[in-house]
Amino acid sequence: MTSSTLTHLQRLEAEAIHIMREVVAEAENPVMMYSVGKDSAVMLHLARKAFYPSPPPFPLLHVDTTWKFKEMYALRNKMATTSGMELLVYQNPEATERGINPFDHGALHTDMWKTEGLKQALDKYGFDAAFGGARRDEEKSRAKERIFSFRTASHGWDPKNQRPELWNLYNARKNKGESIRVFPISNWTELDIWQYIHLNDVPIVPLYFADVRPTFEWEGQLFMADDIERLEKVLGYRPEITNRSIRFRTLGCFPLTGAVESTAKTLPEVIQETLLTTTSERQGRVIDKDAGGAGMEVKKQQGYF
Amino acid sequence: MSDDNVIYQTEALIAEDIEAYLDQHQHKTMLRFITCGSVDDGKSTLIGRLLYDSKMIFEDQLTALENDSKKVGTQGQEIDFALLVDGLAAEREQGITIDVAYRFFNTEKRKFIVADCPGHEQYTRNMVTGASTADLAVILIDARKGVLVQTRRHSYLCHLIGIKNIVLAVNKMDLVDYDPVIFDAIVKDYTEFARSIGIEAFTAMPISGFKGDNITTKSDNTPWYSGPTLIEHLETVEVLSSADVDKPFRMPVQWVNRPNLDFRGFSGLIATGSVKPGDAIRVLPSGKTSTVTRVVTLDQDLDQAVAGQSVTVCFADEVDCSRGDVIALADNPPQAADQFEATFVWLNDEAMIPGRAYWLKLATQTVSATVQAPKYVVNVNTMEQLAAKTLELNAIGVAELATDKPIVFEPYAQSRTLGGFVLVDKITNATVAAGMLNFSLRRAQNVHWQALDISREAHAASKNQKPAVLWFTGLSGSGKSTIANLVEKKLHALGKHTFLLDGDNVRHGLNKDLGFTEADRIENIRRVGEVARLMTDAGLIVLTAFISPFRAEREMVRGLLTEGEFHEVFIDTPLEEAERRDVKGLYKKARAGQLKNFTGIDSPYEAPEAPEIRVDTTRETPEDAAERIVALLIG
Numbered sequence: 002m003t004s005s006t007l008t009h010l011q012r013l014e015a016e017a018i019h020i021m022r023e024v025v026a027e028a029e030n031p032v033m034m035y036s037v038g039k040d041s042a043v044m045l046h047l048a049r050k051a052f053y054p055s056p057p058p059f060p061l062l063h064v065d066t067t068w069k070f071k072e073m074y075a076l077r078n079k080m081a082t083t084s085g086m087e088l089l090v091y092q093n094p095e096a097t098e099r100g101i102n103p104f105d106h107g108a109l110h111t112d113m114w115k116t117e118g119l120k121q122a123l124d125k126y127g128f129d130a131a132f133g134g135a136r137r138d139e140e141k142s143r144a145k146e147r148i149f150s151f152r153t154a155s156h157g158w159d160p161k162n163q164r165p166e167l168w169n170l171y172n173a174r175k176n177k178g179e180s181i182r183v184f185p186i187s188n189w190t191e192l193d194i195w196q197y198i199h200l201n202d203v204p205i206v207p208l209y210f211a212d213v214r215p216t217f218e219w220e221g222q223l224f225m226a227d228d229i230e231r232l233e234k235v236l237g238y239r240p241e242i243t244n245r246s247i248r249f250r251t252l253g254c255f256p257l258t259g260a261v262e263s264t265a266k267t268l269p270e271v272i273q274e275t276l277l278t279t280t281s282e283r284q285g286r287v288i289d290k291d292a293g294g295a296g297m298e299v300k301k302q303q304g305y306f
Numbered sequence: 307m308s309d310d311n312v313i314y315q316t317e318a319l320i321a322e323d324i325e326a327y328l329d330q331h332q333h334k335t336m337l338r339f340i341t342c343g344s345v346d347d348g349k350s351t352l353i354g355r356l357l358y359d360s361k362m363i364f365e366d367q368l369t370a371l372e373n374d375s376k377k378v379g380t381q382g383q384e385i386d387f388a389l390l391v392d393g394l395a396a397e398r399e400q401g402i403t404i405d406v407a408y409r410f411f412n413t414e415k416r417k418f419i420v421a422d423c424p425g426h427e428q429y430t431r432n433m434v435t436g437a438s439t440a441d442l443a444v445i446l447i448d449a450r451k452g453v454l455v456q457t458r459r460h461s462y463l464c465h466l467i468g469i470k471n472i473v474l475a476v477n478k479m480d481l482v483d484y485d486p487v488i489f490d491a492i493v494k495d496y497t498e499f500a501r502s503i504g505i506e507a508f509t510a511m512p513i514s515g516f517k518g519d520n521i522t523t524k525s526d527n528t529p530w531y532s533g534p535t536l537i538e539h540l541e542t543v544e545v546l547s548s549a550d551v552d553k554p555f556r557m558p559v560q561w562v563n564r565p566n567l568d569f570r571g572f573s574g575l576i577a578t579g580s581v582k583p584g585d586a587i588r589v590l591p592s593g594k595t596s597t598v599t600r601v602v603t604l605d606q607d608l609d610q611a612v613a614g615q616s617v618t619v620c621f622a623d624e625v626d627c628s629r630g631d632v633i634a635l636a637d638n639p640p641q642a643a644d645q646f647e648a649t650f651v652w653l654n655d656e657a658m659i660p661g662r663a664y665w666l667k668l669a670t671q672t673v674s675a676t677v678q679a680p681k682y683v684v685n686v687n688t689m690e691q692l693a694a695k696t697l698e699l700n701a702i703g704v705a706e707l708a709t710d711k712p713i714v715f716e717p718y719a720q721s722r723t724l725g726g727f728v729l730v731d732k733i734t735n736a737t738v739a740a741g742m743l744n745f746s747l748r749r750a751q752n753v754h755w756q757a758l759d760i761s762r763e764a765h766a767a768s769k770n771q772k773p774a775v776l777w778f779t780g781l782s783g784s785g786k787s788t789i790a791n792l793v794e795k796k797l798h799a800l801g802k803h804t805f806l807l808d809g810d811n812v813r814h815g816l817n818k819d820l821g822f823t824e825a826d827r828i829e830n831i832r833r834v835g836e837v838a839r840l841m842t843d844a845g846l847i848v849l850t851a852f853i854s855p856f857r858a859e860r861e862m863v864r865g866l867l868t869e870g871e872f873h874e875v876f877i878d879t880p881l882e883e884a885e886r887r888d889v890k891g892l893y894k895k896a897r898a899g900q901l902k903n904f905t906g907i908d909s910p911y912e913a914p915e916a917p918e919i920r921v922d923t924t925r926e927t928p929e930d931a932a933e934r935i936v937a938l939l940i941g
Contacts, residue, residue: 007612007614007615009335010332011614011615012336012614014616018616024562026560026629050561050603051573052561052606053603054563054569055565092543145406164737165737166435167434167439167726168722169723170669170727172730175735190412190417192331192412194344196331269328276320276327298856
């Protein structure tokens with residue numbers, strides 16, 4: 002009788018919008034984590050849809066490591082203007098002071114800038130709900146996390162004591178000091194994200210598309226020399242720079258994010274390459290593999306997003 | 307393993323024509339399902355298999371999986387698919403799944419979200435959580451063990467949550483040499499149990515998650531099985547939530563959108579029905595009415611939005627409307643009430659305290675609520691109803707519930723959104739219970755909207771159809787039941803609400819006191835006519851399949867109904883032909899004198915003079931006839 006069966010993307014979009022509106026209605030001081038990656042881009046676009054014609058009624062928070070790609074900073078500033086949202090940038094002062102960097106400090110770099118930086122930022126502004134762009138298909142411990150994920154006053158996550166989440170009813174109640182991480186695109190896959198960007202012309206950082214860029218090899222992986230002067234200062238030598246046609250499957254700090262050689266210049270080509278590739282998305286990141294088989298789960302218990 | 311597999315052979319398309327692939331993916335629908343079974347029934351292995359076969363495992367993950375399989379796997383040197391799925395460190399060590407995990411895979415037709423639900427007893431709450439968003443449930447049974455207590459428990463919970471599509475996957479068939487006798491015995495056992503708890507239908511299939519039998523391709527090991535593979539079934543089964551579109555419009559208001567003085571919109575997710583500019587709506591519980599002027603989204607205003615979409619609507623008038631209100635079809639709104647009977651699933655270690663106030667969240671309404679001592683709890687292993695003073699962790703029970711102010715609701719059977727709720731502890735903020743409203747105990751007194759008697763028109767409108775009676779008449783063995791059954795299936799597939807009253811079935815109950823004398827035949831038809839009339843009052847399309855040999859009784863029934871609702875369908879099969887077919891062997895008995903008062907032999911049949919529809923079964927197949935009848939009825 003009805004021809005109006007919604008497509009999977011329509012259902013996912015409606016779910017994400019519903020989640021965001023619930024948070025705005027029930028939380029006192031929500032914020033949207035914004036990492037400038039493609040998942041963040043989709044999340045921001047969904048927020049604009051959820052509250053249109055109002056601008057999304059919460060600020061964007063970028064927990065900065067000072068080591069992001071230049072093009073990421075550019076898009077970040079542009080999107081804040083386009084969406085009419087306040088942009089908060091937080092850099093952990095202790096990490097700045099100690100000169101924490103990905104080359105000398107390895108895992109400490111992520112811990113100080115991101116995990117600690119995030120906790121400090123949430124405490125500083127008193128946010129009680131923070132949207133994150135994590136997806137359940139990314140990583141095993143995320144597959145089990147609720148959409149409304151409760152955190153103790155010290156930002157801890159207890160995977161064994163999660164609130165049951167039935168139908169689309171979300172319990173956003175909490176005591177003072179406690180907070181909730183909310184994942185509106187939990188049920189999206191990487192392909193869904195790409196498809197949505199394609200269909201909705203969502204602006205993303207050009208680094209996702211192939212171009213000839215200056216690169217260097219370090220510890221067996223290919224990296225982009227986004228800031229050669231700074232690299233030289235930290236490494237103590239000037240790495241050999243070669244121009245290659247590369248792109249990024251995932252974006253983080255430029256010295257921690259491996260590039261892939263590619264000629265995919267359009268979105269369909271990027272999607273094509275993504276689908277035909279045989280290594281998973283997060284493999285370009287060093288972070289998941291630190292702590293043995295359960296790397297991310299341990300990080301999350303400590304407060305990583 | 308799956309290289310020769312047509313279902314997943316998308317790589318060629320991706321490589322050759324990415325645009326075509328994206329177009330295909332863009333139009334996929336989504337099915338959410340859960341898998342449940344006891345510990346060691348092979349749930350994680352099955353899901354791992356689905357991910358593996360649909361190429362959702364990348365090479366680096368596969369390498370990690372192969373290493374892990376050797377280290378902690380339980381399958382010797384072979385790949386242990388379960389390791390791919392069992393996420394948290396604690397459970398990897400214990401070898402069990404302890405929480406609901408959600409997994410994703412695609413085929414050419416659909417995107418799937420799988421909730422992996424735990425098997426052991428103390429985690430009912432996780433299963434109910436997974437089931438609450440599912441369109442379908444896969445109940446796993448170990449072929450070596452058959453129907454276990456936990457199988458019953460899981461089936462009962464799925465049924466309780468309202469999952470209509472149930473798949474009985476008899477797993478580990480490789481370990482019983484693919485023996486059909488074992489499969490049939492398990493299906494028979496399960497059928498009996500399923501009926502006893504009200505599960506009307508399920509689909510049984512013999513599989514091996516470990517070996518891959520009947521998962522994506524038909525297995526050569528089970529030549530005796532002719533049904534679909536698991537994936538085929540998942541790809542084609544109807545998505546239940548699409549039925550919500552045909553119900554009357556309801557949208558709980560989440561948020562009022564007011565960027566400036568010129569714009570005032572109401573944002574929400576449409577629970578049921580559809581909405582378009584010009585629709586007359588009513589805001590509940592106030593009862594104020596207005597007209598929809600716009601359905602707003604960032605991309606453009608919509609001509610129409612349907613159940614499942616998140617939208618913002620604007621009204622022609624400045625009516626009060628805020629979070630917690632429900633916007634509904636003006637002449638068919640839901641009710642509000644403050645006392646209910648509800649079914650609860652208790653989810654918290656701390657037992658329910660009768661009389662204590664909890665927060666109740668239903669759709670976007672949050673109120674204070676108290677629960678009385680339960681009327682009974684259900685032993686989910688035996689389905690017995692037992693007396694109880696409270697509800698403890700994992701208990702399922704029925705109790706009365708009172709809210710401190712009226713809430714807009716519908717029974718859970720009609721609307722998951724307006725009938726399903728959670729209870730939250732006011733001190734710890736824990737979600738302590740899930741509940742489903744069965745019915746209200748009394749109308750709230752301080753509700754002032756225009757009182758509506760639920761008329762037959764309202765009943766029909768809520769089903770979006772015109773009630774009707776299709777009265778099939780004809781000789782025994784003429785094909786009435788066959789054709790009526792086909793017609794009903796077609797109407798059902800069209801989303802129509804139907805009911806088939808069959809001669810033989812009615813004589814098992816309502817009319818079992820009646821014989822086949824002329825007086826009894828008349829009384830038989832009178833009762834059936836009255837029942838059909840009540841059902842049309844309820845808005846149904848009723849099909850009856852009775853010989854109904856006497857013209858007078860058929861006309862009597864016609865007289866009971868509103869003009870135009872009675873459609874006489876004459877299944878015109880000549881006596882010789884019906885007797886030649888003799889499907890039930892009754893003519894033979896009648897000719898032999900073993901059956902008295904048999905129509906056509908020693909009791910008359912009065913053929914209709916001007917039936918609305920006449921079917922000559924010697925010239926038209928049942929399928930064609932059914933198609934024609936549906937076309938005439940629906941127009």
